[in-house]
Amino acid sequence: MVKNSGDKIRVGVLVSGSGTNLQSIIDRSASGELAADVVCVISNKADAFGLVRAAKHGIAHLHLDHRSFSGRQEYDRALVEALKSFNVDLVVLAGFMRIVTPVLLEAFPNRVMNIHPALLPSFPGLDAQKQAIEYGAKLSGCTVHFVDSGTDTGPIILQTAVPVLEDDTEKTLSERIHVEEHRLYPAAIQLFAEGRLTVEGRKVRIS
Ligand code: GAR
Numbered sequence: 001m002v003k004n005s006g007d008k009i010r011v012g013v014l015v016s017g018s019g020t021n022l023q024s025i026i027d028r029s030a031s032g033e034l035a036a037d038v039v040c041v042i043s044n045k046a047d048a049f050g051l052v053r054a055a056k057h058g059i060a061h062l063h064l065d066h067r068s069f070s071g072r073q074e075y076d077r078a079l080v081e082a083l084k085s086f087n088v089d090l091v092v093l094a095g096f097m098r099i100v101t102p103v104l105l106e107a108f109p110n111r112v113m114n115i116h117p118a119l120l121p122s123f124p125g126l127d128a129q130k131q132a133i134e135y136g137a138k139l140s141g142c143t144v145h146f147v148d149s150g151t152d153t154g155p156i157i158l159q160t161a162v163p164v165l166e167d168d169t170e171k172t173l174s175e176r177i178h179v180e181e182h183r184l185y186p187a188a189i190q191l192f193a194e195g196r197l198t199v200e201g202r203k204v205r206i207s
Contacts, residue, residue, distance in 0.1 A: 008036060011037065015096055024185065062082060072100075093115070094185070113146060118141065119161060120159075132173065140173065142177050155203060
């Protein structure tokens with residue numbers, strides 16, 4: 001059972017790049033559509049525009065350079081320390097291009113979400129849009145899932161399909177998937193905030 005805090009939940013968002021998903025979460029939180037406050041944004045990349053977005057909204061933000069740590073677990077220990085210091089209820093990976101370890105997952109059991117730009121279990125890993133085009137898939141989309149120790153293998157919360165058009169490039173398909181991501185991620189976070197998600201093995205039940 002995924003517990004919720006009853007009122008607004010406290011969300012920590014991890015990014016590596018542009019942060020358009022972060023922006024959609026911030027915007028829906030500001031408009032009151034989402035019962036969640038983004039309380040910190042952490043990036044492994046110094047130049048991630050997600051950090052600028054956080055700054056613009058007066059949200060605590062921090063660059064934690066993975067290259068300053070001796071390994072993934074050491075890095076994740078630093079992430080856990082930072083996230084715990086902000087008392088987060090939910091960790092949201094939004095274009096965070098790093099594999100996370102059990103150090104993070106055990107600190108936040110069933111409380112780490114990710115968004116992936118494909119209909120999992122198809123096209124996990126890097127360059128999912130390119131994979132879908134090269135495979136000749138007619139449908140792709142996006143998936144929000146709880147993170148487990150595999151790569152994009154955790155229990156699926158919500159998915160949306162997006163058609164792959166004949167003349168799609170990686171860029172055009174990514175843009176159309178992004179539009180859906182910006183709706184899907186806040187919807188999944190809202191379900192979590194309302195305490196409506198229960199993880200049973202591979203299945204996420206929505207009450
Ligand atoms: C999103 O499309 C997200 O699905 C993808 O990175 C993009 C980040 O965009 N994540 C992955 O590929 C993770 N495997 P954003 O920085 O504009 O939110």
